[in-house]
Amino acid sequence: MGLMRIIIVGGGFAGVRCARVLRKRLTEEACEIVLFDRENSMVYYPLLAEVAGATIGPDSVATPLRQLLPQVRCRTEEVRRIDHAASELEYEGYDGRLRRMGFDHAVIACGSSVNLDLVPGMSDHAFPLKSVGDAMALRFHVMEQLEKAEVCDDPERRRWYLSFVVVGGGFSGVEIAGELNDLVRASIRFYSSFTARDVTVTLVHARDQILPEVSPTLREFARRKMEQAGIHIILNTRVVATADGVGLVDGRMIGGATIVCTIGTTAAQLVRWLDAPKEKDRLVTDPDMRLRGIANVWAVGDCAVIVNAYDRNPAPTTGQFAERQGRQVAENIHRVLQGQPTRPFSYKSLGTL
Numbered sequence: 001m002g003l004m005r006i007i008i009v010g011g012g013f014a015g016v017r018c019a020r021v022l023r024k025r026l027t028e029e030a031c032e033i034v035l036f037d038r039e040n041s042m043v044y045y046p047l048l049a050e051v052a053g054a055t056i057g058p059d060s061v062a063t064p065l066r067q068l069l070p071q072v073r074c075r076t077e078e079v080r081r082i083d084h085a086a087s088e089l090e091y092e093g094y095d096g097r098l099r100r101m102g103f104d105h106a107v108i109a110c111g112s113s114v115n116l117d118l119v120p121g122m123s124d125h126a127f128p129l130k131s132v133g134d135a136m137a138l139r140f141h142v143m144e145q146l147e148k149a150e151v152c153d154d155p156e157r158r159r160w161y162l163s164f165v166v167v168g169g170g171f172s173g174v175e176i177a178g179e180l181n182d183l184v185r186a187s188i189r190f191y192s193s194f195t196a197r198d199v200t201v202t203l204v205h206a207r208d209q210i211l212p213e214v215s216p217t218l219r220e221f222a223r224r225k226m227e228q229a230g231i232h233i234i235l236n237t238r239v240v241a242t243a244d245g246v247g248l249v250d251g252r253m254i255g256g257a258t259i260v261c262t263i264g265t266t267a268a269q270l271v272r273w274l275d276a277p278k279e280k281d282r283l284v285t286d287p288d289m290r291l292r293g294i295a296n297v298w299a300v301g302d303c304a305v306i307v308n309a310y311d312r313n314p315a316p317t318t319g320q321f322a323e324r325q326g327r328q329v330a331e332n333i334h335r336v337l338q339g340q341p342t343r344p345f346s347y348k349s350l351g352t353l
């Protein structure tokens, strides 16, 4: 019999932690650990807004997977399908051909993806924020709008260049609205054709409060700080994007040359194609993070619905939880290999900031 093989799909918060813990527990002689990711870096998404806002550079949020995981076989390839009945996965090789690889255990940690088509007009007119490339494209676009405003001789058009609309009041929306606001307002002193009065940053959110993930006190604190910084917040409103700005359901129009869309999170394609129980497009797991009814395939992070035994609630889709799930799933796989019982996922949150 060959060497045992554990495959991890996704080198994000969950996958990287899982690979590191497994590598500590299992020697290279006992087990080959293979990590697939379509990119060769781990991206620290919570700081993407800071990249777009030019507070930090792109290098600060992406770390090469090979550097993080020296004793893991990292493969920069996209996994297309998991055939759990055959314990094999199918991936697109360097030459575009599909190949298969067998596994003893597989961990799905492929996160989520963005589908701007879920909101009318967004795929044509809005910037997403889900990759380092997105953040850099947005940063360049914002700087371009400032340059256009500087030389524009039509005051109304100038204000349009200086109007920025962020759709979605979750972590990403709030952070990017703050970053854009800071970037634009801090840049004003380098320009002579406009002042702070010409700049508008608007955050539009469908619910009655921003930041549903955090406590009411923190939510209120964030709202107050943002408004003090000059950000206009519109709640309880759905939007459509157009070439001129966003249209609100009540018929109002918020003009602006820049729309950033932070909603439209959807299942990763691999999950959509997987024949396994799902809830709202995420994989349903047993308490120990095994895919329901499948002995050797596990799912962690944003792509999975995992009940937290600590408070019996589904774990939130945050980096903090993904990382802990990655660690605990590795311990569970190790327990299975040792013939010991697995444990349910359990974690007391450190809080949010």
Ligand SMILES: Cc1cc2nc3c(=O)[nH]c(=O)nc-3n(C[C@H](O)[C@H](O)[C@H](O)COP(=O)(O)OP(=O)(O)OC[C@H]3O[C@@H](n4cnc5c(N)ncnc54)[C@H](O)[C@@H]3O)c2cc1C
Pocket (backbone or CB within 6 Å): 009, 010, 011, 012, 013, 014, 015, 036, 037, 038, 039, 041, 042, 043, 044, 045, 046, 047, 048, 049, 077, 078, 079, 080, 109, 110, 111, 112, 129, 130, 171, 172, 268, 270, 300, 301, 302, 303, 317, 318, 319, 320, 322
């Ligand atoms: C802009 C933004 C801001 C955020 N801010 C915060 C915050 O402030 N605090 C917080 O806790 N969380 C935040 N989050 C959420 C946090 O980033 C996620 O919860 C976390 O990244 C989930 O980790 P994961 O390992 O499940 O997935 P990810 O980190 O998304 O990693 C998944 C990996 O899988 C790879 N992959 C996907 N499909 C395939 C495939 N078929 N084949 C090969 N590779 C594949 C992807 O390339 C990716 O590298 C933010 C997210 C975004 C986008």
